[in-house]
Each structure stands twice: as C-alpha cells, then as structure tokens.
Amino acid sequence: MKFFKRHNNVLPGFGVTLGFTIFYLSIIVLIPLSALVFRTAGLTWGEFVTTVTAPRVLASYKITFGAALAAAVINSIFGVLVAWVLVRYRFPGRRIVDALIDLPFALPTAVAGITLATIYSPNGWVGRFLEPHGIKVAFTPLGIVLAMTFIGLPFVVRTVQPVVEEIETELEEAATCLGATRWQTLVRVIFPLLTPSILTGFALSFARGVGEYGSIIFIAGNMPMVSEITPLLIITKLEQFDYRGATAIACVMLLTSFTLLLVINLLQKWSRRYAE
C-alpha cells in the first residue's frame, strides 16, 4: 500500500475526490480546530494552569464528569436490557419501540431540555410524585444526570443490539447441554461476548454527556460550584469577553474528547476482533 498508488484499479476520480475531501475537511474542521490550539498556545503555561484549575472550573469538571459517568452507568445497564429485550423477545409494538430508541438523536437538545425540565419540575408529570419523597430532580445535579441519560440513551442500545443479533444460538445450546443453568450461560457465555460492545457504548454515552450543553442548561439550575457544567462555563467566559479563559478551558475539553475518541476507537477495534 504505497501512498496514492492505485494498483489494478480502473475506477476514475481518485485524485479529484480525495483532493476535495481533504480540502473541505481542512477548511471546515482542521483549521478551525487548530485555531483553538494555537490560541491556547498564546497563553503562558502559568496562565493556562491557573485558568483551568480555578476552583469554579474544577467544580465544573467534577459535576460534568461525575454526571456523565452516572448517566453512562445507567445507560449501560438499561441499554443492555433494552437491546436484549428488543432482539430476543417478541411483544406488541416492538418495531415502534425500536424506532423510538433514536429519538434523542432526532429531537433537538433544546426541546429535550425544556421538556425534561417541565416534566421533572416539582409540579410536573413525574416531579410531583418525587417531590413528597424529598427527591428534587429539576434544577439540581440530578437533573444533569437525567438530561445526560436521555441524550446518551441510544448509544449503548445501538452498539449492543447488533452483537446480540449475531450471537449464535449453538453457543447457548452447547452451554446448556454441558450442564450450565440459564443464569450461568448468561453470565459466563453471553456477557463476555457483549462486554466489548457494552464498553464501547458506555464510552460513547460518556463522551456525549461530557460535551452536552443544550438539554442540560434548562434543567440544571446552573449554580456556580453546584450545578454548572463546563460547556456552560465556557459560554459564560465568552459572554464576559474573557476569550483567554474560554479558550483555555475549551482546550482541556478538546483534549479530553480526543482521549475518549482514541479509547472508543481501540474499543471498537477490540469488539470487531471479538466478533470474528
């Protein structure tokens, strides 16, 4: 595989299409993203560290990553359950439920935000039942977890579902024939097969939660130190014309996203190898 070498390929248009792809990618994605890195490089190391480790910023990381972690755990548990139920069982309305799973991808985040805030506010459809028990969701960190669970929901379902479909029933039959109970088969045979895809879905859901903005700000309450997420802090800094602060924090977020992307890529490679 030499660079640009097209052995035995008679199809035309390689140079043109690859050229345009790289050009468009550069002007829309690569150059703008590098602007962020260059602007951060304009700060001294001391300035950068002070900005990104200020108490209010640290609190926002804790809230953002903590909530994203909680949401990813919830999504992993219920995502596996939903994927399993959708593939293995037949019940009325299954196709509609299956299509509805992608709602968080299709519903704009602002709509999700105001709706969740309304439902879970103290006099909302669900909130009114939680209020007497002293559970407050809207305008607390719990609301952030809720919103992140909503937007991350499809990821685990959609990564686990195809793997459940691919499981060969012979494996389960063999386990049963060799004397395993159904529970043993599930834990020792099926779960290990699903693990790479569950981890991939977990990481995707976590990454989505960390970067999410639209659906959270309506339900979070946005109190500094308590329920202020990092993306909101970037916007607050921008609105105060603190470009340096906004850029530095954004750079930390960007590095986190890239690290997560790398982890996700490795996990996907692992699951693909597992599937073969």
Place this chain on the structure above:
Amino acid sequence: MSAPIHTVHSNKSPTGRAQTEPPVVRWLLIAAALIFLTLFLALPLAAVFSQAFEKGLTVYLDALKEPDTLSSIKLTLITAAVTVPLNLFFGVTAAWAIAKFNFTGKNLLITLIDLPFSVSPVISGLIYVLIFGLQGWIGPWLQEHDIKIVFAVPGIILATIFVTFPFVARELIPLMEAQGKEEEEAALVLGASGLQTFFRVTLPNVKWGIIYGVILCNARAMGEFGAVSVVSGHIRGMTNTVPLHVEILYNEYNYTAAFAVASLLAFLALITLMVKSIAEWKVRQQLENS
C-alpha cells in the same frame, strides 16, 4: 459428563428452552425495559405536544404565526438548505475516495471525518468565534471591510456545517465498501464514462444510504442549539434559529409559545425517525440482495 445429556437439570431447564428465559422472567424484563423507555422517551415526547396544545388550538396557531417565530423558521430553513447539500456533496465524494480505493492513511482520514461528533457543540461554535470574531485571527480585517460572519447568518451556517459534517460520509463509507467495485468496473469495461458509471450504477445502489444520511444531517442542522447559540448573537427576528427562539420564549416564561414552536421540531424528529427506519430497512434489504 457421563450422564445422558437430556437428564442434566431436566427438571429445571429442558433443552428445548435453552435459548430463552422462563415466561415470568421474560415479561418482567420486557416490563422493566418499557418502563425505562416510557419515563425517558415516550413521556417527554407526549409532554411537548400536551404543553403546546394546553391552551387550545388558537393559542397554538397564534404562537406560530408570530413574526419572530416566522423569521426563525425562515432562518432555520435557509441554514439547512445551505448545509445539507454541501455536506451531501462532501459525503459522496469522500465515500467514493475512501470506499473504492486503497491508500495509506485511510483510517486516519475516517477518524478525522468523525471528529466533529466528538467535539462539544459549544467548542464547535467557539472555534469560529476565535477565527472570525473581533479578537480573532481575521476579525479586524473583516470589520474593516464591513463583513460580518460571527453573530450573523454566515457564522450560524458555518457552525451548522461543522456539527453535521460527518453524517452522510459515515453512512456511505461502510455501505459503499460492502458493495465493492465489481459493478462499477463492469460498467467501465462496457464503455461507460466515469460520471455515467457513478450516476447509473453507484448512485442507485447507495440511494437509501444517502437518504438515511441526509435525513439525519437535516434533523441535526435544523435542531442544533449549542454551537449555533455561541455564534448567533441572539438578535431577535434576525439571527435566531428555531431552537434559539424556543430558548428565548422559555426564558421569558412564555411556556405555551415555547412548546408550540418546540412541537414543530418534535414533528420534524418524528418524521426523521420514520424516514430513517424505512431507509435502514431498505439498506439492509439491498445488502442482503447483493
């Protein structure tokens, strides 16, 4: 191991039921999954429409006829009308280069195309402010020449192109890879030109994949909030898209109007899911046939 197979645990789990759980467990699992999905998906969807129509159809329609709402709808339609064709063209071109040819750095290129999905929407907006804003790279030059990009419509369109960048490409690449290139090679050998081959052979084969990518790209383009919010400047009636208008109405405690406008986006989401399901089914069918 010496015992006959069918007698092992034959009292508890006969081999015929090796692949499923007892009915009670099955129904409990289904119920748990459905309760979770009702709480997180069905209820919010129902709430949008219930809140929107709370004060009756007249109030609902009045909220939609308001000039600021109409101008936000217009801006959202313009944004999608520019964004979707550009990203469609890019997606098809990138898929052709990546799926039909082998070259070093292909995986890196695919990762880079996917990049916008892993960047926070807020950062997707911020990067354009850093370039085109007053304190940005070419901001002062733009101001001298009286060109407005951020806090104006071009910024909104740029940020939207960024966040919807991968949709068509990431759908088409695996599809075109799976279909191989034998059909195209046959067409060329039979004397078709490159473009003829593309339009008569490749395009019909990936039609549903394109529809799938376009509908998702469009949904995100019309619904994007975070990135657009950073670059919009929030000028009512001028640089507000529909999602931003929903935010303003909601923050003004005008809930009925906010949900009325939001219901338009929810309709869009439902249509998107429907078309997406059909496209998915067609793609699957096509792959099985080929």
